[in-house]
Amino acid sequence: MRDNGVDHDERAAERELAQGLIAAGNSGTLLVTGLSGMGKSQLLRAILPVDSGWKAFYFKADAYEAGMPFAAAERLLRQLSQRRPIEQEPDVAANPQRMGALLLDALDRVRTPVFLAIDDAQWIDPQSAIALRFAVQRLIEGRFFVAVASRPMGEPNALVDLVGGFVGRSDQHAELRLEPLSTEQVRAVAARQVHRGVSQRSARALREATGGSPRC
Structure with a gap:
């Protein structure tokens, strides 16, 4: 909510809980779920760490690319690589594991701990979701934190399922359900x-x- 240019945050409790996880400085996962319009995107942007030792990346999946194999992974790879040339093998776009290895390599190149926020995960194409699952699963024991926001889903999503599976394993793995x-x-x-x-x-x-x- 915004009133005369002043933000009134109806999700303060959820934001404080999420920021507490990140402030610990350890690896972890956060799954944010809720219907459209519940404030998931605002929450993700609000908790992006600034000047805290993390290198933060925010990625938003695109509904129009949900049916395009590896569209989300390719866009994220370009965001992570920035001006570095992307060296892709000829068959990488047909193999989730190879694309996952490229994402893993791009994240490994970052010198500082990485905070990766992925918004609208329900729109990630299935191949990209598998590639992301491959990379995240290998990074989560290091200085890496991933926050994933998604609407409730009827179809399986490899990344959302992975992050959901971490919930409750320790204090550094949590789920926030944004209710109306x-x-x-x-x-x-x-x-x-x-x-x-x-x-x-x-x-x-x-x-x-x-x-x-x-x-x-």
Whole structure:
């Protein structure tokens, strides 16, 4: 929510929990789940570490590329490699393990601990998800932290399944489920925006109309 240029964060508790994981400076995983409009992207951007010893990368999958094999992995590889030439073997785009090895090599080249945030993971094409799983699984014991945000999924996703499998193994592996705002939360946010009190009935109607999104 934003009121006269001032951010009102209805996800403060979730953000503080996530930042606590990262502040520990250890390897770890964070899975952020929730319906569209629940604030997953805002949360990921808010917890990107700045001046903390981490090298942070933010990657957002593209719905239009969800059916294109290795589209997400190739874009992420270019982001990681920056100006370095990308040396791909002729058949790399047909082999998730080879693409995963390229991603692993690009991440290994980073001199400082890596924080990788992957947004809209539900749009990662299946081949890229396998390649990312290959790389993440080999990095997670080092100074590496991956935060993945995804909508609830009906189809398997190799990366989301991997990160979900780490949840609960230790204090450094967590899941945050961003639920729709309650009627009272919607009422408070709406009151800030209109600068006057909002009735319970109006707040309930607004919640139903927006699905409880923080962007109502």
